[in-house]
Amino acid sequence: MNSFNPLRQNLIKGLPYGILFLSIVLALFPLLFGTYQPVADDFPFINLIRNGGIISHFNRFGIWRIFGVYTGILSIINIPSFHGILVITTHFLASTFVYRAYQLLLGGIYLPLTLALLVFVFPWGYQATTWAIAYHYMLGTAFFWLNLLVIIKAYSYPNKQTFFFFVIYFLTLISLFSNESLLFTIAISGSLIWLGESKFKLKKIRRKILTMYAGWAPILGSISYVIFYHLLKSNSMPKNTSLNPETILSVYVYQFSNFYIFQPLLNSKSIPFVFYGWTGITFTCILIIICTYLVGLYIFFKFPQKYETRSILKIPKKQMLIYIILLLLGASLIYAIGGGFSVDTRKKYSLIPLIVLLMGWLWQNYFKCRIKLFQKNFLTLFIVCALGINTNWLVxxxxxxxxxxxxxxxxxxxxxxxxxxxxxxxxxxxxxxxxxxxxxxxxxxxxxxxxxxxxxxxxxxxxxxxxxxxxxxxxxxxxxxxxxxxxxxxxxx
Known part of the structure; x- marks a missing residue:
């Protein structure tokens, strides 16, 4: 019996990633068939990249979103059907990074998986998945969460700070070359390495800041990006700087607009588009995936609660809460200096995982023991996923x-x-x-x-x-x- 324990442990660790993969494929399945139709800003960027590639983008816009825009537009130039594969792959990778970060920050398996499914199965940021020119929001977000995982790793290895410094610095630049919306959040994220002291002692904090210097990599990487951006930008830049300080908080006030995605579910004229463009082959494929998905969920819920884990970070609760809030304020600060915030869904792609992280922390520390509704339950998770997948198909x-x-x-x-x-x-x-x-x-x-x-x-x-x-x-x-x-x-x- 004991010989099977390692196998069972590896299976329970790997199952959430399999569930995430099948959830993403199900949610974004309609992107796999049909030909991508360019819209609005797609056209000038298609011509720009088709005529001169990434060099044309650099000559006109400098490093502004150079990696993210180029990748998204390139996916629709020669093989338009490839865009769906690229989006699903990026969405899945982002979901695994977010799930793992939730697991390390909050502990457990079921709660991080539920939160990750809540983020990635629902179409909160669906414009980033459907519109090629907005793909850069996906790529920048994925690299940010990968970078955060490396930062968490660096927290546990004080003797390998040089290695982690260069890795984090590189990922910081790659994330910002994809999309700059998390600029301030990235800069703040490295401070996680310096947390953990239960009492405020200036000498200990100073020593930690100096010895755990990998925490400086996101700050220096962000500063480097800003310098490169201003040195290399041209007069044709589509973004102008303007101050809107009220946006720092109003970004989150307007998150009620997330519920706009459910409106078409309530109208008989829009409901038929759930299966727009579907054929007998696509229905057969989706049925096979759904059956596999249900089996995976069933196996996952058969494992006992003892496989749940705790957070590996020894950080006081208040410090972690302040850290998460600072990440959220950093995510909205970019809009306070960049012309304000609008409720279009592409901008929410990078915000929602951070908002849900705060929700998960509050649940874990204040509501988990008081409310039993969302304990490990097959039916609850199935209903959540079914609603999210159906809404994705419709939009x-x-x-x-x-x-x-x-x-x-x-x-x-x-x-x-x-x-x-x-x-x-x-x-x-x-x-x-x-x-x-x-x-x-x-x-x-x-x-x-x-x-x-x-x-x-x-x-x-x-x-x-x-x-x-x-x-x-x-x-x-x-x-x-x-x-x-x-x-x-x-x-x-």
Whole structure:
């Protein structure tokens, strides 16, 4: 019996990663079929990278998101279907890094796994997964959590600080070259190495800061990035610095907008898009994955509670709480100096794991022993995952449908030489079925700047979308799946 204990321990340690993998594949499964349809900013960056590669990006934007944007756009240039594979792979890797960090910071297996599933199975930041130009949020977040794992490792190895310093410094730069939204959070993250003293003694803290110098790597890496950014930036930079100090807290006040993703579940016009583009083959594949997934969950819940672990970090509770809060404030500080925060979902991709980390800490320290509802329970976890997966299928289906109609509209306008003012009538009108849809994107597909980018890429002339009843009316025929020019300019009341 004892000979099987190591095997059982390895199995229980590996099962959560298998569950995460199957959860991610299930949640993002619709991205694996169909052809990616470029939207808005995709077009100029496709042309930029197609004509000169990463050098063109560097010449025009310096190091700003050079790694993240280049990787995302490159995935749709030659093989558009590859984008889904790239997104699922990155999403899975990010989920494993976050799960492992939760496990080391909070302890246990079930709680970190539940929190990681809550973060990555629901489409809180779905625009980063569906829109190629926003992929850099995924890549920057993944590298941040990998870097945090190395920082946690460095905490336990005081005699290997030089090695960890260079690794952390490198990962800091790679994360910021992908996306700068976690700049201040990364800089703060290294201070974890210096925590642990139960009483404030200046001499001990000073000695720890000097001897555990790997904690300086994120700070110096962040400073290096800022210096490189300013030295190499050009006049065509799309981001301007402006102060909005109230954003530091308002970022989290506006997190109620996370619930916008559930609105299409409540409307009969949007619900059918859960299975948009699915075929008999895709249904067969998904059934096989679901069966495997259920077996994995069942095996996981058969293991006894004794395999639960504790956090390896000997850090007082108050210090850990302050550290997590500082990470959150660092994540919002970038928006306080970068023009403010909007509720489009791509920006939430990097925020949600940090918010859930705070939730997990509060649960672990204040509510776990008082509330038994979310103890290790197969049904609870299954319901959470099922809701998240279903919501992902729906929002991805709607994005794919709308991006297809958007490109068909641009094709129609250019092929028929239509310019000037026009009205666009969407049928079905998903902007009415999902009233906050455009807020989760930060634009409508028929916004002038969005539509004109697609038209310009096709060599057409710009148009102006208006509600003027005298403008030309362009209507989508859902039965024929094509746009047409209507002579009816009467506004329906």
């Amino acid at each position: 991805i289906g709607i994005w794919k449908y709308e991006s297809t109609r958007y490109n068909l509209l641009a094709d129609f306008l250019v092929s028929n030489n239509i310019t000037g003012s026009l009205r666009v009538e969407w049928e079905p009108d998903l902007y009415k079925a999902w009233p906050t849809m455009h807020q989760t994107w930060a634009f409508r597909m028929d916004d002038d700047w969005v539509l004109n980018l697609a038209i310009k890429d096709r060599g057409g002339q710009p148009v102006h979308v208006t509600q003027d009843r005298n403008a030309q009316l362009i209507r989508f025929d859902k039965n024929l799946s094509r746009w047409g020019l209507s002579q009816d300019n009467i506004v329906k009341k």
